[in-house]
Amino acid sequence: MSPSSLHLAVALDGTGWHPASWREPVARPRELFTAGYWADLVAEAERGLLDFVTIEDGLGPQSSRFLDPDERTDQVRGRLDAVLIASRVAPLTRHIGLVPTAVVTHTEPFHISKAIATLDYVSTGRAGLRVQITARPNEAAHFGRRTIPRIEAYDSPESQELVADLFDEAADYVEAVRRLWDSWEDDAEIRDADTGRFIDRDKLHYIDFEGKHFSVKGPSITPRPPQGQPLVTALGHQTVPYRLIARQADVGYITPQDTDQARAIVAEIRAEQEAAGRADGLLHVFGDLVVFLDDDPAEAAARRDRLDALAGEPYQSDARVFTGTPTQLADLLGEFRSAGLTGFRLRPAVLGHDLPAITRGLVPELQRRGAFRTAYEADTLRGLLGLARPANRYAAA
Amino acid sequence: MSKPLKQIHLAAHFPGVNNTTVWSDPEAGSHIEFSSFAHFAKTAERAKFDFLFLAEGLRLREQGGKIYDLDVVGRPDTFTILAALAAVTEHLGLTGTINSTFNEPYEVARQFASLDHLSGGRSAWNVVTSWDAFTGENFRRGGFLPQEERYSRAKEFLATTQELFDSWHGDEILADQASGVFLRDAKAGSFVHTGQHFDIQGQFNVPRSPQGRPVVFQAGDSEEGREFAASSADAIFSRHATLEGGQAFYADVKNRLAKYGRRHDQLLILPAASFALADTDAEAEELARIVRRQQVSGATALKHLEFVWNRDLSSYDPEGPLPDIDPDVSENHISKGRAQVRMYRDPLATAREWRELAAANNWSIRDLVIHTGNRQNFIGSAETVARTINEYVQADASDGFILVPHITPTGLDAFADKVVPLLQEQGVFRTEYEGPTLRHQLGLAHPDETPAEGRLAS
Numbered sequence: 001m002s003p004s005s006l007h008l009a010v011a012l013d014g015t016g017w018h019p020a021s022w023r024e025p026v027a028r029p030r031e032l033f034t035a036g037y038w039a040d041l042v043a044e045a046e047r048g049l050l051d052f053v054t055i056e057d058g059l060g061p062q063s064s065r066f067l068d069p070d071e072r073t074d075q076v077r078g079r080l081d082a083v084l085i086a087s088r089v090a091p092l093t094r095h096i097g098l099v100p101t102a103v104v105t106h107t108e109p110f111h112i113s114k115a116i117a118t119l120d121y122v123s124t125g126r127a128g129l130r131v132q133i134t135a136r137p138n139e140a141a142h143f144g145r146r147t148i149p150r151i152e153a154y155d156s157p158e159s160q161e162l163v164a165d166l167f168d169e170a171a172d173y174v175e176a177v178r179r180l181w182d183s184w185e186d187d188a189e190i191r192d193a194d195t196g197r198f199i200d201r202d203k204l205h206y207i208d209f210e211g212k213h214f215s216v217k218g219p220s221i222t223p224r225p226p227q228g229q230p231l232v233t234a235l236g237h238q239t240v241p242y243r244l245i246a247r248q249a250d251v252g253y254i255t256p257q258d259t260d261q262a263r264a265i266v267a268e269i270r271a272e273q274e275a276a277g278r279a280d281g282l283l284h285v286f287g288d289l290v291v292f293l294d295d296d297p298a299e300a301a302a303r304r305d306r307l308d309a310l311a312g313e314p315y316q317s318d319a320r321v322f323t324g325t326p327t328q329l330a331d332l333l334g335e336f337r338s339a340g341l342t343g344f345r346l347r348p349a350v351l352g353h354d355l356p357a358i359t360r361g362l363v364p365e366l367q368r369r370g371a372f373r374t375a376y377e378a379d380t381l382r383g384l385l386g387l388a389r390p391a392n393r394y395a396a397a
Numbered sequence: 398m399s400k401p402l403k404q405i406h407l408a409a410h411f412p413g414v415n416n417t418t419v420w421s422d423p424e425a426g427s428h429i430e431f432s433s434f435a436h437f438a439k440t441a442e443r444a445k446f447d448f449l450f451l452a453e454g455l456r457l458r459e460q461g462g463k464i465y466d467l468d469v470v471g472r473p474d475t476f477t478i479l480a481a482l483a484a485v486t487e488h489l490g491l492t493g494t495i496n497s498t499f500n501e502p503y504e505v506a507r508q509f510a511s512l513d514h515l516s517g518g519r520s521a522w523n524v525v526t527s528w529d530a531f532t533g534e535n536f537r538r539g540g541f542l543p544q545e546e547r548y549s550r551a552k553e554f555l556a557t558t559q560e561l562f563d564s565w566h567g568d569e570i571l572a573d574q575a576s577g578v579f580l581r582d583a584k585a586g587s588f589v590h591t592g593q594h595f596d597i598q599g600q601f602n603v604p605r606s607p608q609g610r611p612v613v614f615q616a617g618d619s620e621e622g623r624e625f626a627a628s629s630a631d632a633i634f635s636r637h638a639t640l641e642g643g644q645a646f647y648a649d650v651k652n653r654l655a656k657y658g659r660r661h662d663q664l665l666i667l668p669a670a671s672f673a674l675a676d677t678d679a680e681a682e683e684l685a686r687i688v689r690r691q692q693v694s695g696a697t698a699l700k701h702l703e704f705v706w707n708r709d710l711s712s713y714d715p716e717g718p719l720p721d722i723d724p725d726v727s728e729n730h731i732s733k734g735r736a737q738v739r740m741y742r743d744p745l746a747t748a749r750e751w752r753e754l755a756a757a758n759n760w761s762i763r764d765l766v767i768h769t770g771n772r773q774n775f776i777g778s779a780e781t782v783a784r785t786i787n788e789y790v791q792a793d794a795s796d797g798f799i800l801v802p803h804i805t806p807t808g809l810d811a812f813a814d815k816v817v818p819l820l821q822e823q824g825v826f827r828t829e830y831e832g833p834t835l836r837h838q839l840g841l842a843h844p845d846e847t848p849a850e851g852r853l854a855s
Binding site for chain 1: 420421429430431435454455456457463464465466467468469470471472473474476477478480481483484485499500501503504507508510511512514515516517534535536537565570572574577578579580581582583584585586595596597598599600602603604606694695696697
C-alpha cells in the first residue's frame with residue numbers, strides 16, 4: 001500500500017449521529033434491535049474497504065445531556081451490547097475490523113479481555129476494543145458498587161481529580177487486559193501425547209496486576225488471540241485522555257476543529273507517547289468528523305437544516321461537523337493529514353444515507369487520488385493498519 | 398388408553414475443559430477456533446437439537462500449586478461465542494453458563510437481552526454460583542462471598558435480572574417517523590431494586606427481547622440448588638443420567654414445583670450424558686473401553702486419585718496398587734477450581750472403599766479410576782442408543798439429554814446422522830423446529846402469556 005494512504009473507520013451508533021436521523025426514510029429505526037440491521041451496515045462499510053467500524057455503547061439510556069438522563073421520547077433510546085453486535089456480524093464479514101466500545105468504569109477487565117480475545121477468534125484476527133469511561137452518576141447507580149459524585153463545574157479541582165482518576169483506572173484496565181492477552185504464549189498448547197500434557201504450563205503466566213481500583217491474578221481462560229493483542233482504541237478531548245491514548249492505545253481518536261488544532265493535539269500526544277517510552281511504537285491518531293455528504297453541497301447543508309428543524313435545535317458535536325460533497329471531504333481529509341493525522345473515524349449523520357456516501361462517494365474519490373486502498377491488503381486488523389503482531393511480554397526471548 | 402409418548406429434548410454440550418474430552422485422538426480438532434464451534438453448532442442444528450450448551454470456568458485449575466496441564470484448557474467468552482454462533486445457525490438455542498457471583502445484574506441482563514435480540518429469541522442462561530476466593534482473584538469483586546450466601550446472591554441476582562427484563566413491556570418503541578415519537582414512554586426501563594446483595598436503580602437500556610426473558614437453566618444438585626431450580630428455573634442441567642438415579646431426581650424435583658405454584662411441565666430435567674456409538678453393540682463396547690483409556694492416562698489417574706487423597710501421589714505407579722497411606726483431610730485442598738472435589742465428602746471412607754474395590758478386582762490405580770469415573774451413559778449401535786434414550790425419557794428418568802461428545806468438533810456427527818433419524822421414526826423427536834424461539838423448542842410459554850390460565854389448564 002502506498003505510504004500516502006490514509007486509514008478510514010466509520011463510527012456506528014443507532015441510526016446515525018444526528019439525533020433526528022431516525023426520522024429519515026432510509027433510517028430503519030424499528031430494526032435497530034435486529035441482527036440484520038447491523039449486518040447490513042457492516043457489510044456496506046466492508047464494501048467500501050474501510051479499515052474498521054466502531055460500535056458505540058453505554059451502560060444507561062442515551063441522553064442529550066452530558067451527565068444526566070433527559071427523559072426525551074423524540075430520539076433513539078435503547079441499544080444492544082456492542083461486543084455482541086460485533087461478534088454477531090463477525091462471521092458474516094471477511095476483512096473489516098470490528099471495534100466495539102466497552103465501558104471500563106463498571107465492568108471487569110477479566111471479562112472484557114476474554115470477550116475481545118473471543119471476538120478476535122470469531123473474526124480470525126479483526127478484533128479491537130474502544131475503551132470508554134463514564135462519569136455519569138445514574139450509570140453508577142445501575143451497578144451500585146461505587147458512587148460517582150456529580151460533576152458540577154468541570155474546572156473544579158474535585159472534578160479534575162475525579163476525571164483523572166477514572167482515566168487512570170482505564171489505563172490500569174487496559175494494562176490488565178493486555179497482560180491477560182499475553183498470559184498464554186502462542187505455543188502454550190502442546191498436545192504432547194507422550195507426557196499426557198495438553199499445555200506447557202510454563203507458557204501460561206499469572207499477570208499479578210495490582211492497581212488502585214482492582215487486582216487481577218490471571219492467566220486468562222482464553223488462549224492468546226490470533227492478533228496476539230487486538231487493537232486498543234480510545235477517544236480523547238484533552239490532556240488527561242490524550243495521556244491514556246499515548247500510554248495504552250493503538251489508535252486514538254481526536255476531535256480537532258481545524259488543522260492547527262490537529263497539529264497541536266498530535267504534538268501533545270506524541271510528546272506523551274515519548275514520555276511513556278513508546279516513541280518507537282506506531283500509534284495512530286485519527287480525526288473524528290461528523291459528516292453530511294451529498295453530491296451538491298447545498299443539499300448537504302439543507303439536509304442538516306432539515307434534521308435540525310426536526311430535532312428542534314441545531315446539532316452540536318464534540319467533533320467538527322462537515323457538510324458538503326465527497327470531493328470536498330477528500331480535500332479536508334488531505335489537509336488534516338498534513339497536520340499529522342494518520343486516519344479518520346467518520347461519524348455518519350444519517351447512517352442509511354451518509355455511510356453509502358462514504359463507501360460509494362468518498363472512497364472512490366480518495367482512490368482516484370491514490371490516498372486509499374483499492375483492495376484489502378491484509379487479513380487482520382493490525383495488518384490493515386500496518387501494526388506488527390506484538391511479541392508476548394512473558395515469552396522468554 | 399395408553400399414555401401418549403413424551404417428546405424427547407436433545408441438546409449438545411460443546412466438549413469442554415475436563416478429562417472426558419479426548420485431545421490425543423487424531424480426530425480431535427481445535428477446541429478454540431471458531432470453525433470448531435460452527436461445525437458443532439451446525440451439526441446440532443442439522444439434527445434439530447433444542448440448543449447448544451456451554452459451560453464456563455473463570456480461573457484455570459491448579460493442582461499441587463501448579464496450573465493443571467493434562468486436560469483441554471482454554472475456552473472462549475460465553476456471550477461472545479454464542480453471538481457469533483447466532484450468525485451461523487437459525488433455530489438452535491444458545492445456552493450459556495454465567496456465574497452470578499463474579500458479574501453484576503445490569504451487565505448480565507444487557508448481555509442476555511442483547512443475545513436474545515441478536516439471535517431472534519434463542520438465548521438461555523445456565524445460572525451457576527461460586528464463592529471461592531481462588532476464582533475471585535481474577536475480579537474486582539474478589540473472593541469474599543461466604544459459601545452460605547452463594548444461593549441467596551444467585552436468587553437475588555436472577556430476580557434482579559428478571560426485574561430488568563420486565564422493565565420494558567415490549568410496546569414502548571413506536572419509532573413513528575411522521576410524528577417524531579420514538580419512545581411511547583420516557584420511563585421505559587425504569588427499575589428500583591433494594592435487597593441484601595444489590596441496591597440498584599435507574600433505567601435498563603435494552604428493550605424487551607423476543608423471548609421476553611431468556612430461558613433459565615440451573616445446574617447443581619444440592620438441596621438448595623434443587624429448591625432454586627424448582628422455584629425459578631425453566632430447565633435443570635443435572636448429572637443423573639442413569640435410569641434409577643434419574644427417576645429419583647426427576648420425581649424429587651418435579652414434586653417440589655407445586656409449592657411454587659408451578660406445573661410439572663414447567664421445568665425440564667435434562668441430564669448431561671455421554672455416549673459411545675458404533676455399528677454394533679459389541680463394537681460400541683470396545684470403542685467405549687478405548688475412549689475411557691484415552692480419557693484416563695496414567696498421569697490423569699494419579700491426579701484424579703489426588704482429589705481424594707489430597708496428597709502429592711506423583712511418585713506412585715499408575716499401573717500399580719493404590720496408596721496404603723490415608724488421605725489428608727485438612728482444609729486446604731491440593732486441587733483448586735474443580736467442582737468434583739466436593740463429590741468426595743468423606744475422603745477416608747472413599748479411600749477405604751476404593752482400596753477394597755481395587756483389591757477385589759485386582760485393579761491398578763488407573764483401572765480403578767477408569768471404573769469409578771465417567772462411564773459413557775449410552776453405549777451401543779444407533780438402534781440400541783435410540784431405544785435406550787427413549788426408554789429413559791418415557792420412564793421419567795429425564796425429559797431428554799444434554800449430550801457431551803468426547804471429541805471436538807465432530808463428536809456429534811454420527812449421533813446426528815444415525816440416532817436422530819431413528820428417534821424421529823419412533824415419533825419421539827421433532828423433524829422440524831417448533832417455532833423461531835428456544836421457548837418454542839422447549840415447549841415453554843412466553844413469560845407474557847397469563848400464568849393464571851396456564852395453571853387452570855393443567
